[in-house]
Amino acid sequence: MFRKKKSLWLFLLPGLLGLMVFYVIPFLGGIYFSLTDGSIQNRFVGFANYARIWRNEAFLLGLKNSLELSLISAPIIFVSSFILAVMLRSLKERSILFRNILLMPYLVPSAALLTVWLLLFDYGGPVNRLLDLMGLGRVLWLESSALRAPIVLLYIWKNIGFSIVIFSAALQAVPDAYYEYARLEGAGPIRQETRITLPLIMPTAFLVFVLAWINAFKIFKEVYFIAGAYPWDSIYTLQHFMNNKFANLDYQDVTTAAYSFAVIVFALFGLLYLAKGVRGDER
Numbered sequence: 001m002f003r004k005k006k007s008l009w010l011f012l013l014p015g016l017l018g019l020m021v022f023y024v025i026p027f028l029g030g031i032y033f034s035l036t037d038g039s040i041q042n043r044f045v046g047f048a049n050y051a052r053i054w055r056n057e058a059f060l061l062g063l064k065n066s067l068e069l070s071l072i073s074a075p076i077i078f079v080s081s082f083i084l085a086v087m088l089r090s091l092k093e094r095s096i097l098f099r100n101i102l103l104m105p106y107l108v109p110s111a112a113l114l115t116v117w118l119l120l121f122d123y124g125g126p127v128n129r130l131l132d133l134m135g136l137g138r139v140l141w142l143e144s145s146a147l148r149a150p151i152v153l154l155y156i157w158k159n160i161g162f163s164i165v166i167f168s169a170a171l172q173a174v175p176d177a178y179y180e181y182a183r184l185e186g187a188g189p190i191r192q193e194t195r196i197t198l199p200l201i202m203p204t205a206f207l208v209f210v211l212a213w214i215n216a217f218k219i220f221k222e223v224y225f226i227a228g229a230y231p232w233d234s235i236y237t238l239q240h241f242m243n244n245k246f247a248n249l250d251y252q253d254v255t256t257a258a259y260s261f262a263v264i265v266f267a268l269f270g271l272l273y274l275a276k277g278v279r280g281d282e283r
Contacts, residue, residue, distance in 0.1 A: 034255040049256040062238035070216035077212040081163035103161035121150045145234040170204035
C-alpha cells in the first residue's frame with residue numbers, strides 16, 4: 001500500500017508543479033505588489049493602497065455589482081438545476097438526451113453564445129417582437145442599463161446544464177426504497193424532495209452552490225464583449241475595474257483590488273461552510 005501511495009505522487013507531481021508555478025507562487029507574489037507604491041524604488045507602504053482603493057468609487061461600484069450579480073444568479077441556478085434534475089430523474093434512461101441538450105451551452109464557445117444572445121435581444125429581435133405582441137413595448141436591452149437582465153439569463157442558460165449533471169449523479173445514489181416508504185406514509189413529492197433528497201445529497205448541493213457562485217464571478221468576458229471596457233453602471237463589475245487598471249499599468253491597484261475581493265469571497269465561503277456544518281450537526 002505504501003508503494004502504491006508513493007507511485008501516486010509521481011503522477012500528481014506534474015499537476016502540482018503547474019499549480020504551484022502558475023497559481024500559488026503568483027498569488028503569494030502579488031501580495032508584495034499590493035504593499036508597495038509602484039515607484040522605481042518600490043517602497044513598502046503597508047496597507048496604504050488598501051485604504052486608497054476602498055475610497056475609490058469605481059472599485060466600490062464594481063464590487064457591489066459583482067456581489068449583486070452573484071447573489072442573484074447563484075440561487076437561481078441552484079434551485080432551477082435541482083428542480084430540473086429531479087424532473088429528469090423520473091424519465092430515467094430517456095433523460096440522457098435532455099441532459100445533453102441542457103449541457104450543450106456550457107460546452108459551446110462563449111463567442112457563439114454571445115452571437116445568439118445579441119440576435120435574441122436586438123431591438124428588432126425575437127424578444128422585443130414578443131414584447132410588442134404583448135403590448136409592453138420594445139426595450140433597448142443592449143444599449144442601456146437593462147443589459148443586466150440578458151446577462152443574468154445568459155449566465156443561467158450557460159451554466160445550468162453543468163449543475164444539472166452534478167445533481168443527477170448525486171440523485172442516482174439515493175435508494176428508491178426511501179421514496180417508496182415515504183409514499184406509503186403519505187408524503188407528497190415536495191416533502192419527499194425536501195426531507196429525503198436534499199439532506200442525503202447535501203455535500204453535492206453545497207458543491208453545486210459554490211461552483212455556481214464562483215462561475216457567476218466569471219461573467220466579465222460576456223459583458224466586455226457586448227458593452228466594452230466601460231459599460232453602464234448597472235453591469236460595471238470588479239473585473240472591469242481590474243482590467244482597466246491593468247491596461248494602465250496600475251499593478252498596485254490591480255493586486256490590491258484582487259486581494260480585497262479574495263478576502264471577501266473566502267469569508268463568505270467560510271460562512272457558508274460553517275452554516276452547512278451547523279445544519280449537519282443539528283441533523
